[in-house]
Amino acid sequence: MxxxxxxxxxxxxxxxxxxxxxxxxxxxxxxxxxxxxxxxxxxxxxxxxxxxxxxxxxxxxxxxxxxxxxxxxxxxxxxxxxxxxxxxxxxxxxxxxxxxxxxxxxxxxxxxxxxxxxxxxxxxxxxxxxxxxxxxxxxxxxxxxxxxxxxxxxxxxxxxxxxxxxxxxxxxxxxxxxxxxxxxxxxxxxxxxxxxxxxxxxxxxxxxxxxxxxxxxxxxxxxxxxxxxxxxxxxxxxxxxxxxxxxxxxxxxxTSIDGPDQNPGVDLPYELALPTFAATAYYHHKLPQTPAELEPFLQEVEQFALGDYAEALMAGSRLDDARKQAVAQKLHQYTGLPVDYLLKANLRVTGGMFEHELLGDSGDTTGRLDSRFSGPSLDPLSKEAEYDPQSSAISSxxxxxxxxxxxxxxxxxxxxxxxxxxxxxxxxxxxxxxxxxxxxxxxxxxxxxxxxxxxxxxxxxxxxxxxxxxxxxxxxxxxxxxxxxxxxxxxxxxxxxxxxxxxxxxxxxxxxxxxxxxxxxxxxxxx
Missing domain, CATH: 3.40.50.1820 (Alpha/Beta hydrolase fold, catalytic domain)
Structure with missing residues (x-):
C-alpha cells in the first residue's frame, strides 16, 4: 500500500x-x-x-x-x-x-x-x-x-x-x-x-x-x-x-482506495472513491457529457456507487457479461475512463490506477492529495501513478x-x-x-x-x-x-x-x- x-x-x-x-x-x-x-x-x-x-x-x-x-x-x-x-x-x-x-x-x-x-x-x-x-x-x-x-x-x-x-x-x-x-x-x-x-x-x-x-x-x-x-x-x-x-x-x-487490490473480496473502497473519480474527471473535462453543476452530479454518482455498482461488485464472478458491460458503460460516463480499460480492470480501479490513466493520453498523472493537480508521468507505461504531482508542486x-x-x-x-x-x-x-x-x-x-x-x-x-x-x-x-x-x-x-x-x-x-x-x-x- x-x-x-x-x-x-x-x-x-x-x-x-x-x-x-x-x-x-x-x-x-x-x-x-x-x-x-x-x-x-x-x-x-x-x-x-x-x-x-x-x-x-x-x-x-x-x-x-x-x-x-x-x-x-x-x-x-x-x-x-x-x-x-x-x-x-x-x-x-x-x-x-x-x-x-x-x-x-x-x-x-x-x-x-x-x-x-x-x-x-x-x-x-x-x-x-x-x-x-x-x-x-x-x-x-x-x-x-x-x-x-x-x-x-x-x-x-x-x-x-x-x-x-x-x-x-x-x-x-x-x-x-x-x-x-x-x-x-x-x-x-x-x-x-x-x-x-x-x-x-x-x-x-x-x-x-x-x-x-x-x-x-x-x-x-x-x-x-x-x-x-x-x-x-x-x-x-x-x-x-x-x-x-x-x-x-x-x-x-x-475504506482506503490505496491498494485495495491487495485485499480482494473487500470492494467498499472502489464504491466510496467513485465520487472523487467523478469529481476529478469533471474538473479535467474528461467526462463524455459535462454536468451543469458538480454537487448534484456527485449525488447521482453516490447513489449509483452504493446501488447498482455495489451490487455488481458483490456478485463477483457471478456477474453476467451483459450486466458487466452495462456497469462499465456507466462507469465510463462517471469517470471518463475507457470502457475496455474498465472491463480489463474487472470494474475495480485503484487510486493509483485512476491517477495514472485519467490523463494518460497526454502523458500526465493527476495528483493524489489534490487531483486538480497534474504532472508528467514518470513512466507512461506503468500501471499506477509513481509520484504525487500535488505534493511535488507545493512541498518545497x-x-x-x-x-x-x-x-x-x-x-x-x-x-x-x-x-x-x-x-x-x-x-x-x-x-x-x-x-x-x-x-x-x-x-x-x-x-x-x-x-x-x-x-x-x-x-x-x-x-x-x-x-x-x-x-x-x-x-x-x-x-x-x-x-x-x-x-x-x-x-x-x-x-x-x-x-x-x-x-x-x-x-x-x-x-x-x-x-x-x-x-x-x-x-x-x-x-
Whole structure:
C-alpha cells in the first residue's frame, strides 16, 4: 500500500511543569550535542500581530519543547522532546479563551502544512492547481488564521520537525537499543496517541489552561490520531473536550482506495472513491457529457456507487457479461475512463490506477492529495501513478517558508534540522488495542462521544482528495457505533479542493469560517 496522506497540521506536545520555566531563555539544543541536551525543555518567546478578515489580533508566540517521560517504573525516564509553536492572544481571559491543538498526519509528519497553509499567522502562497515556481516564496499575513477564534498550539509528531526521540544512556550501544525501543513504542497507533495525550496534559499545566475550552484539530492520519487521542484524554486523563475537528478523515483503513487490490473480496473502497473519480474527471473535462453543476452530479454518482455498482461488485464472478458491460458503460460516463480499460480492470480501479490513466493520453498523472493537480508521468507505461504531482508542486514552498520563519520570526531552531517526516516512521506499527489487521479507530471516537455526550465533531473534506476520499469519510461517520441522538453532534462541510483544503484560497476562507463558527457555538462561554 502506498504511503498514507501527508495529512496536514498537528497539535503540539507538552511539558507542563513550572520547573521548566527556568530553562525558557536558554537556546535550543544543538543536534551535534549528546541527547542529554534534549531532556531540558526549551522555549523562545516572541510577539506579533495578524489581521484576520480585517480584524487585528496581537499575540504572544512560544516556540519550544516539552519533554515526555516513560510510565510506571520508567516514569523518570525521558522519552521524547516534543516541539510545538503556541500562539496566545494578548489580553484574553485564558479561562474563557478556547485553545486548539493542531497536528498533521503522515503518520510521522511535521505540522508545517497546517501551520504555514491553514491557521498560523503567516501563510505561504502557492499556486492553486499547478507547480509553484522555486524560491523566493511569498509569505503573507494570513487573513484566515484561526487566532480570531482560538489560541493555537501546532505540534510536531515525535521524530518530526524539531521533535526528537531521546536516548540518554552514556553507553553508545545501549543508546542505540534505547532508540530502537523508543521507536517501537512510540511509532505506533497507540504509542503516538498516548504521547500526544501526555503532551496536552502537560501543556495545560504549564500554561494554566485546564479550564479553557479545548479542541483537537487533526488532518489525514491526524484524524486517526484524534479518535485515539480523544478517547485517551476523555477516559484516561479526565479531560472533556468541547470539540474534535477532522480534516480529510480516515478512521477505518479498510475504506482506503490505496491498494485495495491487495485485499480482494473487500470492494467498499472502489464504491466510496467513485465520487472523487467523478469529481476529478469533471474538473479535467474528461467526462463524455459535462454536468451543469458538480454537487448534484456527485449525488447521482453516490447513489449509483452504493446501488447498482455495489451490487455488481458483490456478485463477483457471478456477474453476467451483459450486466458487466452495462456497469462499465456507466462507469465510463462517471469517470471518463475507457470502457475496455474498465472491463480489463474487472470494474475495480485503484487510486493509483485512476491517477495514472485519467490523463494518460497526454502523458500526465493527476495528483493524489489534490487531483486538480497534474504532472508528467514518470513512466507512461506503468500501471499506477509513481509520484504525487500535488505534493511535488507545493512541498518545497512550505518547507522553505517554515525554515525561514521559525528562525527569523520565532527565534528557534538554529543549528538544528527540521524533519518533514520522522526518520524510520515507515516502520509504523498499525496494531491497535492489540489487534492486527486494518486499523479502525471508529470505536475510539464513538467511546469518546458516549462518555462525553456533549462532545461535538466537525468533519471537513475536499471533493478532489484521492488520499482520503470525502465519500469514504461520510460513510465512516454514518456508520459510527453511537446512539442516533449522538449523530446530531456531528456536522459536515465539503469543499471544492483536495486533501489540503486550505491550498485552495477560497476553500481556506470557508474552512476558517466554518471552524470559527463551530468553536463559537461549542465553547460553552457565557456571552
Amino acid at each position: 502506498r504511503k498514507l496522506p501527508l495529512v496536514i497540521a498537528l497539535t503540539a506536545l507538552l511539558l507542563g511543569n513550572a520547573a521548566a520555566a527556568d530553562k525558557k531563555d536558554k537556546p535550543a539544543q544543538d543536534e551535534t550535542k549528546p541527547d542529554a541536551a534534549l531532556i531540558h525543555p526549551q522555549a523562545s518567546d516572541s510577539e506579533g500581530s495578524v489581521s484576520v478578515e480585517g480584524r487585528r489580533i496581537a499575540y504572544k508566540a512560544v516556540a519550544g519543547t516539552i519533554v515526555l517521560h516513560g510510565k510506571n517504573e520508567k516514569e523518570n525516564d525521558p522519552t521524547v522532546s516534543m516541539f510545538y509553536v503556541a500562539y496566545f492572544k494578548k489580553g484574553a481571559d485564558s479561562a474563557k479563551r478556547p485553545i486548539t491543538f493542531v497536528y498533521n498526519g503522515g503518520p510521522g509528519s511535521a505540522t508545517v502544512w497546517l501551520h504555514m497553509g491553514a491557521f498560523g499567522p503567516r501563510r505561504v502562497v502557492t499556486r492553486d492547481d499547478s507547480h509553484t515556481p522555486a524560491a523566493p516564496y511569498q509569505v503573507v499575513n494570513n487573513d484566515y488564521s484561526l487566532l480570531d477564534a482560538s489560541d493555537l498550539v501546532f505540534i510536531d509528531a515525535p521524530g518530526a520537525g524539531f521533535s526528537r526521540l531521546i536516548a540518554n544512556d552514556t553507553d553508545a550501544s545501549k543508546r542505540d537499543e534505547q532508540l530502537k525501543d523508543r521507536r517501537k513504542e512510540i511509532y505506533s497507533v497507540d504509542g503516538d496517541g498516548h504521547a500526544f495525550a501526555q503532551f496536552i496534559t502537560q501543556f495545560l499545566s504549564r500554561y494554566g489552561r485546564w479550564n479553557s475550552p479545548k479542541y483537537l484539530f487533526g488532518e489525514s492520519y491526524g484524524t486517526t490520531r484524534s479518535a485515539v487521542l480523544a478517547n485517551d484524554l476523555e477516559n484516561d486523563d479526565s479531560v472533556d473536550l468541547n470539540g474534535v475537528i477532522l480534516l480529510s478523515q480516515i478512521l477505518n483503513f479498510d 514552498a512550505y518547507i522553505a517558508a517554515f525554515n525561514d520563519y521559525v528562525r527569523k520570526d520565532l527565534k528557534y531552531g538554529q543549528n538544528q534540522t527540521y524533519h518533514e517526516f520522522a526518520p524510520d516512521a515507515t516502520d509504523w506499527d498499525f496494531k491497535h488495542n492489540g489487534h492486527d489487521g486494518a486499523v479502525n479507530v471508529m470505536p475510539d471516537l464513538a467511546k469518546a462521544m458516549k462518555t462525553n455526550p456533549d462532545l461535538k465533531v466537525l468533519l471537513n473534506g475536499g471533493y478532489y482528495d484521492l488520499a482520503t476520499p470525502f465519500f469514504a469519510a461520510d460513510y465512516e461517520m454514518h456508520h459510527l457505533p453511537v446512539q442516533p441522538a449522538l449523530m446530531n453532534n456531528i456536522s459536515y462541510e465539503w469543499y471544492p479542493s483536495g486533501h489540503m483544503v486550505y491550498a485552495h484560497e477560497a476553500s481556506l476562507k470557508l474552512l476558517h469560517d466554518n471552524v470559527s463558527r463551530f468553536i463559537e457555538q461549542t465553547d460553552n462561554v457565557k456571552q
